[in-house]
């Protein structure tokens with residue numbers, strides 16, 4: 218697993234063909250940051266087009282089914298995403314957990330399906346506001362990591378974990394740097410308890426209203442190996458501001 222900062226833009230259900238020009242701008246600009254690993258997860262309809270047009274950045278899916286194929290109307294398998302040109306997939310995003318009732322066990326199944334299909338995987342975890350207010354954030358997130366990350370030989374080598382407090386996603390509210398660092402240490406401890414020493418090599422990304430003006434301090438926090446970026450990834454200008462902030466971390 219690379220230890221370069223990993224900045225991943227999640228376009229969610231946004232992006233028609235007209236957005237290809239934005240992706241091209243991101244791709245061109247990313248070539249100037251060889252010490253930052255940059256990737257986008259467009260809607261599945263654009264994966265192949267981006268794969269063909271991009272040279273510097275990774276392309277991923279936003280979800281996959283646990284199975285390789287079958288009677289699952291509307292779903293996509295990891296093998297299909299890979300066939301379209303993806304090299305990784307996000308699973309367990311809080312929007313999928315909330316809107317599609319995905320449990321930890323389902324997320325783990327998807328993560329293992331992703332690895333079996335030849336992709337790397339980003340597993341998302343994060344507490345709700347009520348859980349944080351109840352003082353249960355660390356316990357909840359540790360439980361999500363335990364239940365959601367893939368097992369099996371070498372699983373940790375193609376795994377990243379994204380910590381995304383639900384209350385910070387798309388809201389403009391950002392977790393404090395101290396809280397982010399504390400949670401990332403908590404996740405690290407859980408990963409080491411699951412994978413042994415190899416768990417210390419898994420990158421842990423922060424996500425939740427990351428913008429160019431807060432990215433540098435978040436990227437500098439303990440155990441933060443990159444960012445999962447929603448809204449700010451839809452514009453090359455704001456997304457590259459975050460990539461630039463991540464590059465400062467490498468330069469330090």
Ligand code: PEP
Pocket residue numbers: 227229381385386387388389424425426427445446447448449
């Ligand atoms: C996300 O969708 O994973 C996310 C973090 O969104 P935003 O950056 O818009 O909060």
